[in-house]
Amino acid sequence: MTTVAPARRVQAEYPFEIHEDVPPSTQDTDMSTHEEMEADEEAEGEQPEDADDQQSNYSESFEEEVVDGNIQQDMEKLANTYPGFRHRYRLIKRIGEGTFSTVYKAEDLQYDRYDNSWDLDKENEKWSPPPLKTYASHSSMTTDATQSMEQARRRKPKYVAIKKIYVTSSPTRILNELELLHDLRNCPSVCPLITAFRSTDQVVAILPYFRHMDFREYFRKMTVPDMAIYLRSLFTALSFVHARHILHRDIKPTNFLYDPESRRGVLVDFGLAEREGADSKPCSCHDDPVARKMKLRAALHSNLSPHNGYPKQDTRPSRRANRAGTRGFRAPEVLFKCTQQTTKIDIWSVGVILLTILSRRFPFFNSADDVEAMIEIATIFGQKRMRAAGQLHGCMFETTIPTIGSVGFSLERIILWSTCRSDTGETLSGDEKLAVEFLNRCMELDPHRRISADEALQHEFLQMGVDEPAPLAEAGDDDEMDILKV
Ligand SMILES: Nc1ncnc2c1ncn2[C@@H]1O[C@H](COP(=O)(O)OP(=O)(O)OP(=O)(O)O)[C@@H](O)[C@H]1O
Numbered sequence: 001m002t003t004v005a006p007a008r009r010v011q012a013e014y015p016f017e018i019h020e021d022v023p024p025s026t027q028d029t030d031m032s033t034h035e036e037m038e039a040d041e042e043a044e045g046e047q048p049e050d051a052d053d054q055q056s057n058y059s060e061s062f063e064e065e066v067v068d069g070n071i072q073q074d075m076e077k078l079a080n081t082y083p084g085f086r087h088r089y090r091l092i093k094r095i096g097e098g099t100f101s102t103v104y105k106a107e108d109l110q111y112d113r114y115d116n117s118w119d120l121d122k123e124n125e126k127w128s129p130p131p132l133k134t135y136a137s138h139s140s141m142t143t144d145a146t147q148s149m150e151q152a153r154r155r156k157p158k159y160v161a162i163k164k165i166y167v168t169s170s171p172t173r174i175l176n177e178l179e180l181l182h183d184l185r186n187c188p189s190v191c192p193l194i195t196a197f198r199s200t201d202q203v204v205a206i207l208p209y210f211r212h213m214d215f216r217e218y219f220r221k222m223t224v225p226d227m228a229i230y231l232r233s234l235f236t237a238l239s240f241v242h243a244r245h246i247l248h249r250d251i252k253p254t255n256f257l258y259d260p261e262s263r264r265g266v267l268v269d270f271g272l273a274e275r276e277g278a279d280s281k282p283c284s285c286h287d288d289p290v291a292r293k294m295k296l297r298a299a300l301h302s303n304l305s306p307h308n309g310y311p312k313q314d315t316r317p318s319r320r321a322n323r324a325g326t327r328g329f330r331a332p333e334v335l336f337k338c339t340q341q342t343t344k345i346d347i348w349s350v351g352v353i354l355l356t357i358l359s360r361r362f363p364f365f366n367s368a369d370d371v372e373a374m375i376e377i378a379t380i381f382g383q384k385r386m387r388a389a390g391q392l393h394g395c396m397f398e399t400t401i402p403t404i405g406s407v408g409f410s411l412e413r414i415i416l417w418s419t420c421r422s423d424t425g426e427t428l429s430g431d432e433k434l435a436v437e438f439l440n441r442c443m444e445l446d447p448h449r450r451i452s453a454d455e456a457l458q459h460e461f462l463q464m465g466v467d468e469p470a471p472l473a474e475a476g477d478d479d480e481m482d483i484l485k486v
């Protein structure tokens with residue numbers, strides 16, 4: 001087994017590195033399985049996104065529920081993949097199945113052996129573990145296991161989420177996710193990486209288990225202050241992530257694990273995240289407006305200007321840009337294939353979450369592809385603004401679809417419609433109006449005008465409910481690790 005992270009957990013002073021616990025076996029090195037997403041431009045980084053995908057999650061109602069036979073088999077297989085796994089973790093159930101991984105809940109049997117500085121919950125526990133006996137590193141596994149079991153039995157169980165990354169994921173992508181998580185350790189509201197293991201081409205990441213509820217179960221019941229509290233937690237995470245010039249790229253409800261009871265959330269899934277500028281080429285959206293206008297004018301007067309319909313032989317050079325993310329949550333600049341995307345793409349996705357909550361509709365956008373996604377956005381924002389948004393990135397946006405009007409609709413109107421209030425003449429409440437004002441700032445089509453995470457945290461809307469005392473997390477049957485300060 002290879003440990004793909006520091007042996008002592010969460011060691012701020014060491015840079016992230018891969019090191020071997022045991023000499024690699026001959027099978028141990030080849031991880032170059034097929035690059036499932038990166039080869040094809042159309043599919044680049046795209047998640048297979050039927051609407052269910054945005055919703056695939058679990059509801060956490062039963063603790064040690066009966067596990068389906070096939071899942072049991074998969075868990076057995078996983079536990080057998082790593083020597084010593086059973087001494088460290090007791091797999092309980094499958095809690096998530098995503099595009100790139102399957103996630104299991106497990107009990108951490110050796111919790112007491114490690115530096116758990118990320119686990120704020122431990123401070124609150126009355127019971128403190130007895131000092132550990134030191135023992136030789138080659139002590140027998142049986143003694144190790146007995147000791148771990150004994151300790152685990154004597155304290156409240158501690159749980160971890162074990163993310164089994166599919167072997168078809170590219171090694172670069174896996175390393176990228178682990179490295180970014182390592183860089184983001186100590187960020188409030190970001191789920192930290194405890195450690196990671198590799199055996200041949202199978203990598204698992206170990207994360208603190210965070211209790212949360214399926215978004216679909218609570219979003220319709222949220223009051224406006226609830227929305228502000230939810231978003232404050234999410235923006236706190238983003239503020240730290242963005243300060244490190246990292247784009248998450250896949251902000252959506254299933255990647256922000258939220259517990260409405262304790263009103264805390266953590267951002268997970270950095271599988272598509274990237275460093276700002278890592279893969280960028282200049283885009284005209286970063287030019288000054290005068291230079292951009294001149295470029296556009298030149299393009300309009302050349303034969304590259306748009307005509308009705310498709311050119312039979314399109315001689316324009318194809319454009320490549322990172323479009324990774326989830327359908328329905330992609331920012332307009334991602335759809336326009338901007339080659340110089342910034343952290344603002346995440347803000348748009350948060351806007352989509354807020355629009356979903358305010359409109360009580362999930363999923364709010366439900367397009368089959370990027371063209372449909374543009375049509376959905378254009379229907380709301382209108383042709384004029386959509387055209388201007390495209391021009392920022394050197395794209396022409398033209399459509400003859402009759403439902404896309406010239407000026408579109410206000411978000412306020414959309415929300416009144418979708419909550420069936422437009423016929424009754426009802427208007428938005430004062431709180432809702434403030435939320436919509438904030439929403440408009442998140443869903444600016446121009447990324448430069450869109451609010452940043454830091455600015456969002458200062459916005460009046462996110463100040464709502466700030467003085468309310470946080471409810472005490474129930475000391476119930478569960479066990480979540482309290483890994484946040486907000
Ligand atoms: N630390 C955690 N604590 C509790 N549950 C978790 C944790 N990490 C992940 N999960 C559960 O597993 C699901 C999938 O995790 P994650 O998003 O990291 O994997 P993924 O394969 O990239 O998923 P997707 O492709 O759907 O985005 C999450 O939506 C969540 O329900």
Ligand SMILES: [Mg+2]
Pocket residue numbers: 098254255268269
């Ligand atoms: Mg995910």
